[in-house]
Amino acid sequence: xxxxxxxxxxxxxxxISSLLxxxxxxxxxxxxxxxxxxxxxxxxxxxxxxKKEASLILKGAPEIVVQKIVAGxxxxxxxxxxxxxxxxxxxxxxxxxxxxxYYDSLVSANYTLLTPPSSDAAxxxxxxxxxxxxxxGKPAKPLYELNGAVLxxxxxxxxxxxxxxxxxxxxxxxxxxxxxxxxxxxxxxxxLSSQSELVSSDLMLITGEDFRKxxxxxQSHVTDLTVAVNNPSEVEMVASKIKKHLPDARPIIRDxxxxxxxxxxxxxxxxxxxxxxxxxxxxxxxxxxxxxxxxAGERREIGILKAVGWETSDVxxxxxxxxxxxxxxxxxxxxxxxxxxxxxxxxxxxxxxxKGWSSLxxxxxxxxxxxxxxxxxxxxxxxxxxxxxxxVPIWRAATIDPDSAMRFTGE
Amino acid sequence: MxxxxxxxxxxxxxxxxxGLLLMHASFSAKAQQESLGEKSALVKALxxxxxxxxxxxxxxxxxxxxxxxxxxxDHPLSLEHFPSGSFTQPPExxxxxx
Numbered sequence: 185x186x187x188x189x190x191x192x193x194x195x196x197x198x199x200i201s202s203l204l205x206x207x208x209x210x211x212x213x214x215x216x217x218x219x220x221x222x223x224x225x226x227x228x229x230x231x232x233x234x235k236k237e238a239s240l241i242l243k244g245a246p247e248i249v250v251q252k253i254v255a256g257x258x259x260x261x262x263x264x265x266x267x268x269x270x271x272x273x274x275x276x277x278x279x280x281x282x283x284x285x286y287y288d289s290l291v292s293a294n295y296t297l298l299t300p301p302s303s304d305a306a307x308x309x310x311x312x313x314x315x316x317x318x319x320x321g322k323p324a325k326p327l328y329e330l331n332g333a334v335l336x337x338x339x340x341x342x343x344x345x346x347x348x349x350x351x352x353x354x355x356x357x358x359x360x361x362x363x364x365x366x367x368x369x370x371x372x373x374x375x376l377s378s379q380s381e382l383v384s385s386d387l388m389l390i391t392g393e394d395f396r397k398x399x400x401x402x403q404s405h406v407t408d409l410t411v412a413v414n415n416p417s418e419v420e421m422v423a424s425k426i427k428k429h430l431p432d433a434r435p436i437i438r439d440x441x442x443x444x445x446x447x448x449x450x451x452x453x454x455x456x457x458x459x460x461x462x463x464x465x466x467x468x469x470x471x472x473x474x475x476x477x478x479x480a481g482e483r484r485e486i487g488i489l490k491a492v493g494w495e496t497s498d499v500x501x502x503x504x505x506x507x508x509x510x511x512x513x514x515x516x517x518x519x520x521x522x523x524x525x526x527x528x529x530x531x532x533x534x535x536x537x538x539k540g541w542s543s544l545x546x547x548x549x550x551x552x553x554x555x556x557x558x559x560x561x562x563x564x565x566x567x568x569x570x571x572x573x574x575x576v577p578i579w580r581a582a583t584i585d586p587d588s589a590m591r592f593t594g595e
Numbered sequence: 596m597x598x599x600x601x602x603x604x605x606x607x608x609x610x611x612x613x614g615l616l617l618m619h620a621s622f623s624a625k626a627q628q629e630s631l632g633e634k635s636a637l638v639k640a641l642x643x644x645x646x647x648x649x650x651x652x653x654x655x656x657x658x659x660x661x662x663x664x665x666x667x668x669d670h671p672l673s674l675e676h677f678p679s680g681s682f683t684q685p686p687e688x689x690x691x692x693x
Contacts, residue, residue, distance in 0.1 A: 193599040200601075238646055240631055241634045242638060242645075244635050249644060257662050281642060293650065294651070296650075296657075301641070379633055380637050383634050383647055444659040445646065445659075512606060516610075519616075527623070538679075540651050542679075551624050552619065552623045553620065
């Protein structure tokens with residue numbers, strides 16, 4: 185055993201010296217290989233982490249959201265429909281939502297304005313209906329309180345992304361142009377935490393009364409509804425009943441929301457396929473270069489080695505170690521750099537593409553969900569094909585006569 | 596030092612760092628439970644449906660709530676032109692359509 189180990193070490197010594205003799209070519213190869221592993225690993229870490237985070241965070245999303253569709257587009261939901269949904273067997277509670285978008289031309293950003301559910305909605309009872317229906321009178325207690333910030337008419341609680349973009353904070357004022365051209369000034373009652381930016385960066389919490397004044401929505405309409413179901417296994421059944429009773433409604437169940445985020449960044453589609461194609465193409469070029477034959481210099485080297493007494497198996501072992509040295513070096517460097525890139529620098533390479541044309545983008549730190557399975561997949565995707573591609577053509581070259589290998593001087 | 600020793604030293608360092616990264620991932624995931632809990636609680640309290648990833652268009656901001664005809668969101672033949680559209684996929688029911 186000791187002899188075998190010592191023999192392998194000598195072969196590795198020789199292989200590395202041989203690689204260093206062709207420094208430029210091999211360092212170029214190593215750099216490109218590392219880059220490919222880096223891109224693949226970064227993509228894998230990023231997509232897995234964001235999918236996992238989405239699945240954990242969105243577990244609390246509404247069981248069913250019901251929209252009204254007019255001419256194939258999302259429309260305001262009539263409050264009169266609520267009674268129909270409430271009467272469906274299995275429905276625990278129905279709650280209205282008021283939300284929409286506001287484009288701020290000053291910073292070219294879209295905000296999401298949302299009315300928080302009223303406090304009694306937090307404990308839905310059987311057949312509860314909660315509709316935003318502030319009738320204009322000042323409520324006796326605050327409509328909503330979040331981390332000490334009290335939401336009252338004339339105030340807003342804003343996401344941290346908006347605070348950063350507009351450089352505003354608690355007790356500052358923000359002007360809005362209402363649907364009728366009038367300017368409405370809101371006081372910032374609080375800022376949502378920076379930790380929650382992944383879900384709240386562009387959020388503005390506003391009272392239902394102010395929301396209706398700003399967008400000119402009357403009391404008979406809401407944006408959409410959320411429906412809670414008594415038995416989780418009946419969610420799909422309830423959704424289909426809603427569709428049956430209200431043909432112009434579109435129920436969206438929580439599973440669909442989760443599936444949306446499971447398929448987002450899927451490697452089969454969009455930009456991911458471009459990244460993967462580039463990486464796979466580069467691999468094919470590597471493999472083709474190796475499999476289509478050896479350079480004259482390499483053939484001569486093999487001929488000399490065989491002439492001085494190396495056996496075919498020794499030559500194959502040497503080439504195996506050559507493939508292993510290059511691919512393992514690229515693998516470790518690529519994976520470590522990818523981890524640092526995704527979880528320490530906030531995916532700085534992907535950032536311009538992810539930001540797109542948004543001027544409001546959340547600053548978020550992904551939770552590093554990395555496991556051995558991912559590393560093993562990466563290993564088999566990168567190290568194994570290259571090492572195998574290195575050995576196959578050597579089998580042919582190593583079995584030829586040393587004399588004819590040395591005579592070949594076509595380099 | 597022999598080349599083979601340098602190579603095995605590099606391999607050991609690589610394995611050591613990978614182990615460190617796995618440990619870091621494990622500890623960070625535990626440490627960030629509070630932050631995940633906060634986000635999850637906010638989603639539950641405000642009845643949110645989507646992550647705030649792409650704010651450039653309404654149908655990219657709320658991917659799960661977008662119209663069924665997202666590619667033609669604004670008018671017929673208004674093809675998808677936002678960069679984030681290249682990251683996201685059409686709904687499964689459209690992909691699976693024969």
